[in-house]
Amino acid sequence: MMDLISPTYIINEKIARNNIRRMAAKAAENQALFRPHFKTHQSRLIGRWFKEEGVTAITVSSLSMADYFASDGWNDITVAFPVNLHEINLINRLSGCIRLGLTIEDLNTVKQLDQLLTSRVDLYIKIDSGYHRTGLEPADRDEIVAIVVAARGSRNLNFKGLIAHSGHTYQARTIGEVYTIAALSLECMKMIKSWIPDSDRCLISIGDTPSCSLLDDFGGVDEIRPGNFVFYDLMQMQIGSCQFEQVAGVVACPVVAVHSHRNQAVIFGGAVHLSKDRLEVAGQTVFGQLVEWTGLGWGKPIPESYLVSLSQEHGILEAPSAVIRKLIPGSWIGILPVHSCLTANLLRGYRTLDGVDLDHLSGF
Amino acid sequence: MMDLISPTYIINEKIARNNIRRMAAKAAENQALFRPHFKTHQSRLIGRWFKEEGVTAITVSSLSMADYFASDGWNDITVAFPVNLHEINLINRLSGCIRLGLTIEDLNTVKQLDQLLTSRVDLYIKIDSGYHRTGLEPADRDEIVAIVVAARGSRNLNFKGLIAHSGHTYQARTIGEVYTIAALSLECMKMIKSWIPDSDRCLISIGDTPSCSLLDDFGGVDEIRPGNFVFYDLMQMQIGSCQFEQVAGVVACPVVAVHSHRNQAVIFGGAVHLSKDRLEVAGQTVFGQLVEWTGLGWGKPIPESYLVSLSQEHGILEAPSAVIRKLIPGSWIGILPVHSCLTANLLRGYRTLDGVDLDHLSGF
Numbered sequence: 001m002m003d004l005i006s007p008t009y010i011i012n013e014k015i016a017r018n019n020i021r022r023m024a025a026k027a028a029e030n031q032a033l034f035r036p037h038f039k040t041h042q043s044r045l046i047g048r049w050f051k052e053e054g055v056t057a058i059t060v061s062s063l064s065m066a067d068y069f070a071s072d073g074w075n076d077i078t079v080a081f082p083v084n085l086h087e088i089n090l091i092n093r094l095s096g097c098i099r100l101g102l103t104i105e106d107l108n109t110v111k112q113l114d115q116l117l118t119s120r121v122d123l124y125i126k127i128d129s130g131y132h133r134t135g136l137e138p139a140d141r142d143e144i145v146a147i148v149v150a151a152r153g154s155r156n157l158n159f160k161g162l163i164a165h166s167g168h169t170y171q172a173r174t175i176g177e178v179y180t181i182a183a184l185s186l187e188c189m190k191m192i193k194s195w196i197p198d199s200d201r202c203l204i205s206i207g208d209t210p211s212c213s214l215l216d217d218f219g220g221v222d223e224i225r226p227g228n229f230v231f232y233d234l235m236q237m238q239i240g241s242c243q244f245e246q247v248a249g250v251v252a253c254p255v256v257a258v259h260s261h262r263n264q265a266v267i268f269g270g271a272v273h274l275s276k277d278r279l280e281v282a283g284q285t286v287f288g289q290l291v292e293w294t295g296l297g298w299g300k301p302i303p304e305s306y307l308v309s310l311s312q313e314h315g316i317l318e319a320p321s322a323v324i325r326k327l328i329p330g331s332w333i334g335i336l337p338v339h340s341c342l343t344a345n346l347l348r349g350y351r352t353l354d355g356v357d358l359d360h361l362s363g364f
Numbered sequence: 365m366m367d368l369i370s371p372t373y374i375i376n377e378k379i380a381r382n383n384i385r386r387m388a389a390k391a392a393e394n395q396a397l398f399r400p401h402f403k404t405h406q407s408r409l410i411g412r413w414f415k416e417e418g419v420t421a422i423t424v425s426s427l428s429m430a431d432y433f434a435s436d437g438w439n440d441i442t443v444a445f446p447v448n449l450h451e452i453n454l455i456n457r458l459s460g461c462i463r464l465g466l467t468i469e470d471l472n473t474v475k476q477l478d479q480l481l482t483s484r485v486d487l488y489i490k491i492d493s494g495y496h497r498t499g500l501e502p503a504d505r506d507e508i509v510a511i512v513v514a515a516r517g518s519r520n521l522n523f524k525g526l527i528a529h530s531g532h533t534y535q536a537r538t539i540g541e542v543y544t545i546a547a548l549s550l551e552c553m554k555m556i557k558s559w560i561p562d563s564d565r566c567l568i569s570i571g572d573t574p575s576c577s578l579l580d581d582f583g584g585v586d587e588i589r590p591g592n593f594v595f596y597d598l599m600q601m602q603i604g605s606c607q608f609e610q611v612a613g614v615v616a617c618p619v620v621a622v623h624s625h626r627n628q629a630v631i632f633g634g635a636v637h638l639s640k641d642r643l644e645v646a647g648q649t650v651f652g653q654l655v656e657w658t659g660l661g662w663g664k665p666i667p668e669s670y671l672v673s674l675s676q677e678h679g680i681l682e683a684p685s686a687v688i689r690k691l692i693p694g695s696w697i698g699i700l701p702v703h704s705c706l707t708a709n710l711l712r713g714y715r716t717l718d719g720v721d722l723d724h725l726s727g728f
Contacts (some may be wrong), residue, residue: 004450005448005449005450005451006426006428006450006451034682039677044421061676061677062370062506062677064370077476079679081620081632082620082621082630082632082693083620083693083695084369084370084618084620085693085694086368086369086370086618086694087369087370105621106621106622106693108692108693109693109694110449126621131625133630133675133678133680134620134621134623134630134678135621167675222685228704231722238623253451254448254450256446256447256448256498257469257470257490257498257499258470259498262496266446266497266498268446268448271639271641271706272706272709275635275639276640276641276706277491277635277640278640278644286373309497310532310707311497312403312425312705312706313403313425313426313445314497314498318478318498328472329446329447329449329470329472329473330448330449330450330476341676342635342636342640345636345676362726
């Protein structure tokens with residue numbers, strides 16, 4: 001037994017390291033820089049597993065996360081989130097110590113950065129390659145070129161290239177859809193790159209876990225930034241980005257009540273542990289799937305056994321009566337989370353199958 | 365200006381104190397004990413606002429939360445979540461220092477508690493009065509009576525009464541529905557109480573914010589445990605539990621990108637700040653509503669202006685073009701959150717309109 005007390009994110013270190021190794025090898029085969037996104041694990045100790053695979057450059061989603069990893073010796077960090085100029089003091093402190101990459105998508109912010117920066121930073125232009133969350137589009141050709149020109153004329157800006165996140169692959173439910181999105185996204189990036197003066201000095205960076213997991217050939221891509229792949233999760237299984245055997249983390253939760261007459265059990269494991277990220281499975285909204293749990297680790301997913309509702313601390317497990325009948329208050333169960341990034345952000349720490357506790361930023 | 369840097373939960377202390385005062389007065393008029401749920405704010409400093417209104421007993425949703433408030437001098441704390449016996453060491457430590465209330469719903473757990481407890485605790489039986497999340501039902505009459513008998517025969521258990529949470533009022537969208545649920549729930553509790561030997565020594569405790577906000581007469585109820593009412597939120601406005609003027613908290617977020625052509629802006633404010641709790645508004649799924657923001661506080665909600673999508677750090681605001689046109693990267697906006705409890709849990713701290721920073725447990 002692992003001497004668990006409350007909901008705990010259990011990590012199979014071997015699987016996670018294999019996930020890292022495979023992605024690093026794929027980047028190398030494509031002569032692309034592997035700049036993994038650390039917003040999924042947010043852990044210095046897990047970060048070192050990447051370092052051992054030769055990773056030297058990383059991606060984060062906030063400046064506080066950059067600060068956290070900079071303090072553990074990472075010195076080439078890109079923040080893949082549009083610059084928030086209210087954080088200029090932290091930007092200047094970090095860029096004085098490490099190679100910091102920033103993401104922008106409007107000329108005015110570039111001009112302000114030029115005025116406010118006290119050290120040199122790498123600058124990426126965020127491109128909307130089809131996800132329509134954020135970024136400049138092909139229709140913004142003039143602004144894109146103007147930004148490159150302005151950045152290249154600035155003392156403290158080093159124009160690096162174009163950055164995209166094809167997050168719409170998360171809505172894909174077949175491998176074919178992921179390939180289609182990846183192909184169209186890359187075409188978009190290449191077209192925009194061709195408009196840029198001296199385009200040899202403009203890299204293309206892509207990021208989503210489904211594309212990076214499924215494609216073997218990243219022709220034309222200079223940098224990949226997947227994050228979610230380190231643990232994978234139920235959503236990535238549903239998309240087809242991974243097999244169950246590649247899922248590196250399961251949340252162990254104690255049962256606190258059993259309601260056999262409605263084939264349900266209540267677990268200590270709610271929205272403050274798992275997040276309210278959801279999936280549709282066979283027409284039902286689910287918040288996680290039950291896996292076999294031995295007390296020393298997890299086994300297979302159990303069919304038709306899902307978290308069907310979450311409140312602040314309660315999770316409601318619904319499963320066939322043969323499954324529910326084996327549970328009593330005090331039993332431990334394993335939950336395969338829908339979205340490992342948000343679950344890790346909430347649980348703020350991990351335990352490996354070997355019983356080692358791993359750190360987490362615990363912040364944003 | 366408030367010198368904000370990143371997403372911040374801004375609290376109007378006067379409104380929050382009025383919410384507390386009104387609920388305390390209502391409990392007093394009904395001769396019911398006001399045992400507010402502190403899982404919403406999870407803050408020692410906000411807890412003291414309750415103390416100043418005469419509150420001496422509180423509710424929490426986890427033992428770590430009980431521990432946090434015990435360390436600030438609260439000495440009558442009920443954990444309104446089914447006992448997780450894996451936490452027995454913390455239970456025994458706390459019950460040695462304060463008056464600790466535990467919630468159970470099965471005889472076996474009562475027998476185990478009898479063996480494991482080293483100090484006396486108050487014991488509530490969790491009743492499912494219609495929500496069907498957790499608790500014993502009227503059909504479990506024999507087990508309910510057996511639990512009372514076992515508890516009364518135990519050295520360290522003080523049988524206190526019946527506890528229910530009519531969480532299905534959160535699905536109500538008219539005041540009439542809330543009244544109906546509250547009435548049926550109370551009837552259920554009274555019936556079960558009538559079965560208990562020496563029933564004068566069995567209290568009835570209810571808890572949901574919609575019922576506690578809307579009802580004036582709690583006839584038969586001995587204790588009320590609302591939590592959400594201290595801040596209220598968009599969901600409570602939609603249910604009809606409160607008016608906008610009673611909402612005590614808004615999340616200030618910086619705009620980081622503007623996409624006028626699709627009437628959208630991107631804010632630094634995502635699932636790790638606001639939670640993925642959602643509401644249906646006019647057939648659309650929303651994650652928060654825009655309010656006027658002056659830099660010193662907030663004004664009215666802005667019609668047809670909602671967060672329509674959240675990812676880890678990004679929030680997508682969709683609003684009429686006249687609203688979006690006023691925004692630039694760097695602008696601050698106010699977001700009325702869907703569910704104040706989960707938002708507070710994620711933001712882990714507050715700032716009052718007077719610029720005072722308030723603590724948060726930052727845990728579970």
